[in-house]
Amino acid sequence: MGRxxxxxxxxxxxxxxxxxxxxxxxxxxxxxxxxxxxxxxLTFPNFRDFIGPRDMKRAVLSxxxxxxxxxxxxxxxxxxxRLNIDLKENAFWISMEGEKGQPTFLPQGIIFLDVSxxxxxxxxxxxxxxxxxxxxxxxxxxxxxxxxxxEVFTIFIHPLGGKVEMIAGYLERVKG
Numbered sequence: 001m002g003r004x005x006x007x008x009x010x011x012x013x014x015x016x017x018x019x020x021x022x023x024x025x026x027x028x029x030x031x032x033x034x035x036x037x038x039x040x041x042l043t044f045p046n047f048r049d050f051i052g053p054r055d056m057k058r059a060v061l062s063x064x065x066x067x068x069x070x071x072x073x074x075x076x077x078x079x080x081x082r083l084n085i086d087l088k089e090n091a092f093w094i095s096m097e098g099e100k101g102q103p104t105f106l107p108q109g110i111i112f113l114d115v116s117x118x119x120x121x122x123x124x125x126x127x128x129x130x131x132x133x134x135x136x137x138x139x140x141x142x143x144x145x146x147x148x149x150x151e152v153f154t155i156f157i158h159p160l161g162g163k164v165e166m167i168a169g170y171l172e173r174v175k176g
Contacts, residue, residue, distance in 0.1 A: 056147045070094045071162040074132040083130045113144035138162035
């Protein structure tokens with residue numbers, strides 16, 4: 001009987017040794033982690049570029065949404081509405097006659113460069129505004145927003161129907 005017990009112990013040990021070889025060694029796990037870290041390091045600048053511009057576009061689209069809201073409210077309520085722009089604070093708000101709205105601030109790093117009116121010229125400091133009439137007309141206007149040194153958007157507001165056009169880059173309205 002002593003030999004049977006010894007053989008059983010030998011089989012159990014050999015069986016456990018085979019199962020232990022199925023896993024990964026510490027060196028293999030370390031190599032996989034090092035490789036995945038290296039791949040992340042190579043792709044990180046691409047993720048940063050992917051996330052960054054979205055902030056600028058989101059800010060521009062939010063501003064355009066405020067323009068469209070002011071126009072629709074003017075037509076709906078049959079009262080003149082105004083989109084006010086504070087160039088120093090980089091804030092904007094919608095107001096009706098005799099009221100002051102709640103300011104919305106642009107995200108950090110995004111600024112209003114200027115607001116141009118055909119009659120009033122280019123405004124680079126202080127406050128500017130865009131008026132929306134109860135009939136759906138809007139005051140003709142060009143607004144420039146900027147982030148960093150290179151990323152600039154131009155927003156054209158067309159008088160008939162208050163159509164809003166967004167274009168990448170710094171563009172001036174062509175007269176004629």
